[in-house]
Amino acid sequence: MPKLKGTDKIYDVIIIGAGPAGLAAAIYAGRKKLSTLVVSIDVGGQGNLTTHIENYPGVMPQSGMQLMDVFHTQAQMFGAEFMFGKVSEIKPKGKEFEVIVAGEESYLGKTIIIAFGKVPRKLGIPGEDKFFGRGVSTCATCDGPLFKNKTVAVVGGGNAALEAVLDLSKFAKKVYLIHRRDEFRGDEVTVEKVKNAPKVELILNSILVEIKGEKFVSATVVENIKDKSRRELEIDGMFLEIGYIVDSSVVKSLVDINEFNEVVVDKKGATSCPGLFAAGDVTDTPFKQAIIAAGDGARAALSAYTYLTCGGMVGKKIAPDWHCPSKKEEK
Amino acid sequence: MPKLKGTDKIYDVIIIGAGPAGLAAAIYAGRKKLSTLVVSIDVGGQGNLTTHIENYPGVMPQSGMQLMDVFHTQAQMFGAEFMFGKVSEIKPKGKEFEVIVAGEESYLGKTIIIAFGKVPRKLGIPGEDKFFGRGVSTCATCDGPLFKNKTVAVVGGGNAALEAVLDLSKFAKKVYLIHRRDEFRGDEVTVEKVKNAPKVELILNSILVEIKGEKFVSATVVENIKDKSRRELEIDGMFLEIGYIVDSSVVKSLVDINEFNEVVVDKKGATSCPGLFAAGDVTDTPFKQAIIAAGDGARAALSAYTYLTCGGMVGKKIAPDWHCPSKKEEK
Numbered sequence: 054m055p056k057l058k059g060t061d062k063i064y065d066v067i068i069i070g071a072g073p074a075g076l077a078a079a080i081y082a083g084r085k086k087l088s089t090l091v092v093s094i095d096v097g098g099q100g101n102l103t104t105h106i107e108n109y110p111g112v113m114p115q116s117g118m119q120l121m122d123v124f125h126t127q128a129q130m131f132g133a134e135f136m137f138g139k140v141s142e143i144k145p146k147g148k149e150f151e152v153i154v155a156g157e158e159s160y161l162g163k164t165i166i167i168a169f170g171k172v173p174r175k176l177g178i179p180g181e182d183k184f185f186g187r188g189v190s191t192c193a194t195c196d197g198p199l200f201k202n203k204t205v206a207v208v209g210g211g212n213a214a215l216e217a218v219l220d221l222s223k224f225a226k227k228v229y230l231i232h233r234r235d236e237f238r239g240d241e242v243t244v245e246k247v248k249n250a251p252k253v254e255l256i257l258n259s260i261l262v263e264i265k266g267e268k269f270v271s272a273t274v275v276e277n278i279k280d281k282s283r284r285e286l287e288i289d290g291m292f293l294e295i296g297y298i299v300d301s302s303v304v305k306s307l308v309d310i311n312e313f314n315e316v317v318v319d320k321k322g323a324t325s326c327p328g329l330f331a332a333g334d335v336t337d338t339p340f341k342q343a344i345i346a347a348g349d350g351a352r353a354a355l356s357a358y359t360y361l362t363c364g365g366m367v368g369k370k371i372a373p374d375w376h377c378p379s380k381k382e383e384k
Numbered sequence: 385m386p387k388l389k390g391t392d393k394i395y396d397v398i399i400i401g402a403g404p405a406g407l408a409a410a411i412y413a414g415r416k417k418l419s420t421l422v423v424s425i426d427v428g429g430q431g432n433l434t435t436h437i438e439n440y441p442g443v444m445p446q447s448g449m450q451l452m453d454v455f456h457t458q459a460q461m462f463g464a465e466f467m468f469g470k471v472s473e474i475k476p477k478g479k480e481f482e483v484i485v486a487g488e489e490s491y492l493g494k495t496i497i498i499a500f501g502k503v504p505r506k507l508g509i510p511g512e513d514k515f516f517g518r519g520v521s522t523c524a525t526c527d528g529p530l531f532k533n534k535t536v537a538v539v540g541g542g543n544a545a546l547e548a549v550l551d552l553s554k555f556a557k558k559v560y561l562i563h564r565r566d567e568f569r570g571d572e573v574t575v576e577k578v579k580n581a582p583k584v585e586l587i588l589n590s591i592l593v594e595i596k597g598e599k600f601v602s603a604t605v606v607e608n609i610k611d612k613s614r615r616e617l618e619i620d621g622m623f624l625e626i627g628y629i630v631d632s633s634v635v636k637s638l639v640d641i642n643e644f645n646e647v648v649v650d651k652k653g654a655t656s657c658p659g660l661f662a663a664g665d666v667t668d669t670p671f672k673q674a675i676i677a678a679g680d681g682a683r684a685a686l687s688a689y690t691y692l693t694c695g696g697m698v699g700k701k702i703a704p705d706w707h708c709p710s711k712k713e714e715k
Binding site for chain 1: 404457458652681
C-alpha cells in the first residue's frame with residue numbers, strides 16, 4: 054500500500070462534518086486551544102438549505118447560508134483548520150485515530166467528533182449518479198438559480214419537495230412534480246400553493262425510471278404505477294427531494310449504531326468508543342434542528358476536552374461521572 | 385386556604401425560567417402552537433451577565449443582554465406569554481401540574497419545563513438579605529453603573545470576582561476585594577490586572593461578618609481569619625461573587641436530583657416524572673454554556689410536544705423509544 058499523503062501532525066481533535074454541529078464543535082474546541090482539524094465535503098451542511106431560518110434562538114430571521122457563514126467565521130477566528138474532502142475510513146492507530154480522506158490522505162487525531170449529518174436519499178435508477186451535479190441535484194435552494202427559464206422536475210411528496218417546487222418556480226419556466234402517490238404528505242397550506250401554481254404540472258402515481266442525457270440531463274422517463282404506461286419528459290434539471298438518510302458506514306465498526314444507522318450517544322455526546330464523540334443529525338437524537346445540533350456540537354467538544362485533559366487514552370475507561378476525580382470538588 | 389389568583393386556562397406547557405434554556409424552549413413550544421406560559425423572575429437569566437459573548441455559534445461578538453433580547457423577541461413573536469414572579473411550589477393536580485407563584489397565584493400546565501438555572505450562592509451573614517437590592521448585589525454587570533464615584537466591595541476569589549472588580553473600577557472611586565485566602569483561583573492574567581489596578585485594595589485572609597446600614601448599605605465588617613482582628617469598611621455597595629448553586633427545592637419531591645441538587649435528565653430532557661422536562665444549568669449536564677442550554681431548551685420543548693401529541697398523560701408511562709408507536713416509521 055503506497056504511503057498516504059497528509060501530515061505528521063497529531064491533532065487534539067478531528068471533527069468530521071461542517072454543519073451546525075461540526076462548526077459549533079470547532080468553535081468550542083478552538084476556544085479551548087485544542088489543535089482542531091475540520092474535514093468536510095462542504096461548509097454549512099444542511100444549515101445552508103433553509104432559505105429563511107427563524108427558529109434559531111438568538112438570531113433574527115435570515116438565510117441559513119448567512120447563519121452558517123457566521124459559524125464558519127467564528128470557527129476560523131478560534132483557530133480551527135479546514136480540509137475539504139470525503140472521509141473514506143476511520144480507524145484506531147496506536148493511541149490515536151487515523152482519518153483517511155478520499156482514500157488518499159491520512160490525518161491523526163487524539164479524539165474524533167463525528168458530525169457529518171445526513172445525506173440525501175437516492176432513487177437508485179440509471180443516470181442518477183452519472184448526472185449528479187450535471188443537472189441532478191438534491192438542493193433546490195443551492196442550485197435553483199442555475200435553472201432560470203429552464204424546465205425542471207422535482208421528485209418527492211413531502212414538504213421538502215413542495216417547497217422545492219415553489220422555490221424553483223421563481224426561476225424555471227416549467228416545473229414537473231413527480232410523486233408516486235396521489236396525495237401529498239406536506240402541510241395543507243403548501244399543498245394548495247403548489248396545486249395553484251401556474252408553472253407547475255403534477256405527475257402523480259408515477260415513479261422515475263431513468264434519467265437521460267449526454268453531458269447534462271436532457272430528459273427523464275416516468276412510469277405510471279397503475280397502468281404501467283411510460284412517458285419521457287424533456288428537462289434540464291432533476292431535483293431529488295425524497296428525504297435524508299444517515300450513512301454511518303465509516304464508523305459502524307467502531308461505535309454502536311441504532312436501527313436507523315444513527316450513532317448512539319450518551320447525554321455528553323460520547324459514543325461507545327472512548328475518544329470518539331458525535332453530535333448533530335448523525336446521532337440518535339430524535340430532533341434534527343440547527344440549535345440542537347449546535348448545542349450538542351459544543352457539548353461534544355467540551356467532552357473531548359475533558360477526555361483529553363483528564364488524561365483519557367484510547368481504550369481506557371472514562372470515569373462514569375466524566376470529571377477528573379481530583380477536580381470533582383470544583384464542579 | 386384562600387383561593388389563589390391566576391387563570392382557569394390550562395396551558396400546554398409552563399416554562400419556569402427565562403434564560404437561554406427557558407427562552408429557547410418558549411420559541412420552540414410557540415412554533416409548535418403549544419399554548420405557552422413562561423414564569424420567571426427576569427428575562428435573560430445568566431445570559432445577561434456576560435458583557436461580551438463570543439462563543440455563541442451563529443452570533444458575532446456582542447453583549448449577553450443584546451443576545452437575550454433577541455431570544456425574548458423571538459419567544460414573543462411565536463406567541464409565548466410571560467408572567468413575572470418566583471415559583472414557590474409545583475405539584476400534580478389531577479392530570480395537570482399546578483404552578484404556584486409567590487404563594488399567591490396558580491397556573492395549570494399539562495407539561496412543565498424546568499429551566500430556572502442556578503442562583504448566586506449567599507454568605508448567610510446578618511444584613512445580607514435585608515440589604516439585597518439595596519446595595520447588596522450579585523451582578524456587577526447589571527448594577528455596576530449605579531455606583532459611579534462610590535465605594536464598593538467585592539467578595540470572592542475566582543474569575544467572576546476578579547472580573548467584577550475590574551468592571552466596577554470603571555465606575556467606583558474605590559473597590560475593596562475581600563477574599564478568605566491569600567491566593568486567587570482566577571486566571572493569572574486577570575489576577576495581575578487586579579493587583580495592578582490603582583483603585584483596588586485587596587483584603588486577604590478575611591471573611592465578611594456583617595453588612596450594616598440604615599435603608600441602604602453603609603458599611604461591612606470583615607474579620608481576618610488568622611489573627612481574628614476585625615475592621616469596619618465604609619461602603620455603598622457589596623457585590624457577592626462566590627459562585628452559583630442550584631436550588632431545586634421546588635421540584636425535589638417530584639424528580640430525581642443528584643448530589644449537586646441538579647435535576648437529572650435523560651438525553652431527551654425528560655426527568656423521572658412524566659410530563660416534567662428540564663433544560664439548562666438546572667440540569668445535570670456538566671457543561672454550563674448558553675448554546676448548550678439553548679439546544680437543550682429546544683429539545684425539551686420538542687419532547688414536551690411529542691409527549692402531548694402522543695397522548696401521554698401525567699402518571700402514564702411513556703414508550704421507551706419516545707415516538708408515538710404509529711408514527712415510528714415516519715422518523
